[in-house]
Amino acid sequence: MSSRDGAVAVLLAAEPGRMPRADARRNIERLVEAARAAVAEIGVEVTAHEIARRAGVGIGTFYRRVSSREALLEAVLDEVLAEMTDLAANAAADPDPWRAFETFAAAYVRLRAESCGIREAVGGACGPNLDPVLGEIQEGLRALVERAQKAGMMRADVVWQDVPFLLAAVATGPRTLRLRAGEEQWGRNLRIVLDGLRAPRSQGLPGTPPA
CATH class of the missing domain: 1.10.10 (Arc Repressor Mutant, subunit A)
Structure with a gap:
């Protein structure tokens, strides 16, 4: 804890x-x-x-x-986000680098999918007071990504800064193009993203990575 x-x-x-x-x-x-x-x-x-x-x-x-x-909201959001730093630390203890990353990614996306406030907070809606805990989550995620890449389990043409954007894109609204999301649609989306991140990959990525 x-x-x-x-x-x-x-x-x-x-x-x-x-x-x-x-x-x-x-x-x-x-x-x-x-x-x-x-x-x-x-x-x-x-x-x-x-x-x-x-x-x-x-x-x-x-x-x-x-x-x-x-x-009150700052204290509550800080508490919930701090739980994510604990999850990252616990995941890092897993001897399997890919499983460690996958475990954290699933927990992170679930929280984003289930909490409007967390989606807004990680998007910067709450000002600079949450920057310290958001920085801790950044560092935890960076370490998990780089460890998986070093082990050859994650594609090397991804930078760790790509990953928060990919995970943010997993959570979706309930409807699009007259289609209704399935049960735990975010879980289906996450699996596709995770499969896309696994090594080896033969094609490079276009454009420049996020700053």
């Missing part, structure tokens, strides 16, 4: 110089749980009133327990 503090701990630490009462802690825990679900379903534009409603507290309690909607 990551040594990073979770969202509840971060918000409790912001309490001004005193230990919060048990009911205050419970309210923070409810707000974190509600915010996490609301961000996944609605995205980062979810309102404080909607989070408070889901948590079963009034808007006054919301602002007594957290300094702002933005502070």
